[in-house]
Amino acid sequence: MNLKELYQEIILEHGKNPRNLGKTENFNKDAKGNNPLCGDNVHVYLKLNEQRKVEDISFEGSGCAISMASASIMTDLIKGKSDNEAKEIVEDFLGMIKENPELKNNILKEDDKTKLMCLSGVKQYPMRVKCATLSWHTLVSAMENDGKETTTEN
Amino acid sequence: MNINNIKKEFPIFDEKIQNNDLVYLDSANSSQKPKVVLDRINDFYSKKFSNVGRSIHYLAVAATNLYENTRSSVQKYINAKDKNEIVFTKGATEALNLVANTLGQAILEPNDEILITELEHHSNYVPWHFLRKSKNIKIKFAEVNEDGDIPIENIEKEITNKTKVIAITHLSNVTGAVLPIKEITQLAHSKGIVVVVDGCQGGPHLKLDMQDLDCDFYAISCHKMYGPTGLGVLYGKKKWLEQLPPYQGGGGMINEVKKDRISYGELPNKYEAGTMATAQVIAFDQSIKFLESIGIENIVKHEKELIEYGQEILKKNNSVKLIGNPKERGGVLSFTVEGVHPHDIATILDETGVAIRAGHHCCQILHDKLGIPASARASLGVYNTKDDLDKLNDGINNCKKIFDLK
Numbered sequence: 001m002n003l004k005e006l007y008q009e010i011i012l013e014h015g016k017n018p019r020n021l022g023k024t025e026n027f028n029k030d031a032k033g034n035n036p037l038c039g040d041n042v043h044v045y046l047k048l049n050e051q052r053k054v055e056d057i058s059f060e061g062s063g064c065a066i067s068m069a070s071a072s073i074m075t076d077l078i079k080g081k082s083d084n085e086a087k088e089i090v091e092d093f094l095g096m097i098k099e100n101p102e103l104k105n106n107i108l109k110e111d112d113k114t115k116l117m118c119l120s121g122v123k124q125y126p127m128r129v130k131c132a133t134l135s136w137h138t139l140v141s142a143m144e145n146d147g148k149e150t151t152t153e154n
Numbered sequence: 155m156n157i158n159n160i161k162k163e164f165p166i167f168d169e170k171i172q173n174n175d176l177v178y179l180d181s182a183n184s185s186q187k188p189k190v191v192l193d194r195i196n197d198f199y200s201k202k203f204s205n206v207g208r209s210i211h212y213l214a215v216a217a218t219n220l221y222e223n224t225r226s227s228v229q230k231y232i233n234a235k236d237k238n239e240i241v242f243t244k245g246a247t248e249a250l251n252l253v254a255n256t257l258g259q260a261i262l263e264p265n266d267e268i269l270i271t272e273l274e275h276h277s278n279y280v281p282w283h284f285l286r287k288s289k290n291i292k293i294k295f296a297e298v299n300e301d302g303d304i305p306i307e308n309i310e311k312e313i314t315n316k317t318k319v320i321a322i323t324h325l326s327n328v329t330g331a332v333l334p335i336k337e338i339t340q341l342a343h344s345k346g347i348v349v350v351v352d353g354c355q356g357g358p359h360l361k362l363d364m365q366d367l368d369c370d371f372y373a374i375s376c377h378k379m380y381g382p383t384g385l386g387v388l389y390g391k392k393k394w395l396e397q398l399p400p401y402q403g404g405g406g407m408i409n410e411v412k413k414d415r416i417s418y419g420e421l422p423n424k425y426e427a428g429t430m431a432t433a434q435v436i437a438f439d440q441s442i443k444f445l446e447s448i449g450i451e452n453i454v455k456h457e458k459e460l461i462e463y464g465q466e467i468l469k470k471n472n473s474v475k476l477i478g479n480p481k482e483r484g485g486v487l488s489f490t491v492e493g494v495h496p497h498d499i500a501t502i503l504d505e506t507g508v509a510i511r512a513g514h515h516c517c518q519i520l521h522d523k524l525g526i527p528a529s530a531r532a533s534l535g536v537y538n539t540k541d542d543l544d545k546l547n548d549g550i551n552n553c554k555k556i557f558d559l560k
């Protein structure tokens with residue numbers, strides 16, 4: 001176990017100053033997510049334009065440094081991607097957190113991938129994996145906009 | 155048994171937890187188990203095992219006697235008037251569900267009011283919520299004050315002529331507030347209101363005397379009292395347990411079963427349907443003996459010293475904010491650290507073997523009221539020492555370092 005790997009500079013920085021925090025104007029899709037075990041919650045808003053591109057994305061919520069940083073980095077990386085690209089990135093991220101040693105997608109630039117890999121420290125902390133994945137699951141429900149609340153317990 | 159040397163009675167403290175000595179500050183969640191309890195479980199399963207109350211062979215009779223011995227020990231420990239006022243359940247949660255369900259069937263009418271408090275654990279709220287759904291019962295909340303206490307006036311204020319039940323915690327698992335159950339019961343009984351106490355935290359930390367408290371029901375969680383998991387105790391006044399309907403049906407709780415009619419067994423069998431947590435009940439006798447051998451007065455004194463010491467060092471640590479400042483605090487120190495989320499605190503403390511809990515501790519109503527989604531909680535048991543609390547404080551300082559706080 002290694003706290004330094006978990007709490008990397010980038011994570012602490014994003015945790016302290018999350019990007020895209022708030023409710024974006026003119027959002028047309030959104031979803032809420034919560035982790036009933038610990039009370040973390042997140043609300044993801046996005047504006048998907050006619051070309052099915054994520055024109056804007058933001059989140060509101062409260063949680064630990066890991067969950068805040070994860071949501072912050074996620075919104076940064078997803079902005080400007082098409083919904084299909086976004087879904088591929090989400091799947092890749094969740095695969096990496098679960099088992100894959102690396103990210104496989106060809107959509108993100110290398111330095112963005114490096115940024116995302118900073119979250120891989122949670123792999124050693126099974127109880128914290130949900131902190132890192134909640135906002136990503138919530139993004140998927142927002143895109144599908146099925147109006148269901150995402151919970152980490154499903 | 156001397157409380158200052160008690161860690162050695164608990165095998166887990168001989169273990170290295172991720173290469174660290176264990177600093178266990180999560181006893182409000184569940185306590186560690188002394189060797190005598192573990193030995194009894196092993197002894198029962200390996201040398202004396204049989205189901206209780208059914209067969210007439212030697213082992214069955216011996217097991218039944220052991221099982222009933224625990225009932226007598228619990229009765230004495232909590233000073234209940236009658237042995238049959240002790241019902242074993244799968245936990246305090248089941249005990250509270252039993253009470254809510256059977257009172258719901260027997261005495262509650264639509265629009266009747268249940269008065270609980272903002273301090274309640276979900277297991278003393280959700281079972282009443284079921285009645286809100288099924289019977290249109292109203293639930294009212296006595297307000298917690300800024301010290302994390304429920305002054306009796308706040309209870310009195312909410313009582314109306316519709317109030318039928320007051321369901322209340324003895325000791326808050328978040329603020330540590332000890333509530334004046336005896337006075338609350340006097341007040342309630344003067345108005346014909348039934349009193350149900352969630353005694354989960356009272357059990358391990360306070361002297362229990364049912365006849366003195368005079369409450370109608372008291373729920374105990376054995377795994378928080380140095381006993382096995384899967385076991386709780388419901389104390390209920392005989393007049394209630396006799397009057398209320400059974401909770402679960404099955405073997406053991408019946409008297410006579412015919413195609414067209416069934417009659418139920420006498421107390422305590424009436425509430426113990428099916429095969430019970432036999433080994434746990436039998437081992438819990440050793441938990442009671444363990445507590446008795448230290449003496450509850452000594453436990454109260456020891457924990458009081460630790461709580462005072464813990465409050466003192468945490469108050470000195472700027473950026474730590476203690477939750478609540480109740481008149482009488484037992485066993486629990488909840489706090490937040492400015493700039494560090496409780497989960498991060500728990501993970502960082504864990505790295506040095508300090509086990510605490512982070513989250514809402516099954517008290518979302520209280521956390522909403524406090525305006526925080528979660529808190530960190532250090533909770534005490536007989537085995538804790540001032541050194542443990544120093545390590546807690548060191549760990550908090552380490553969090554501040556990692557998060558670059560002053």
Ligand SMILES: Cc1ncc(COP(=O)(O)O)c(C=O)c1O
Nearest residue numbers: 245246247275277327352354375
């Ligand atoms: C105040 C309180 N009530 C109820 C419970 C539930 O007890 P049990 O685990 O025995 O069902 C707990 C334990 O988490 C508690 O602290």
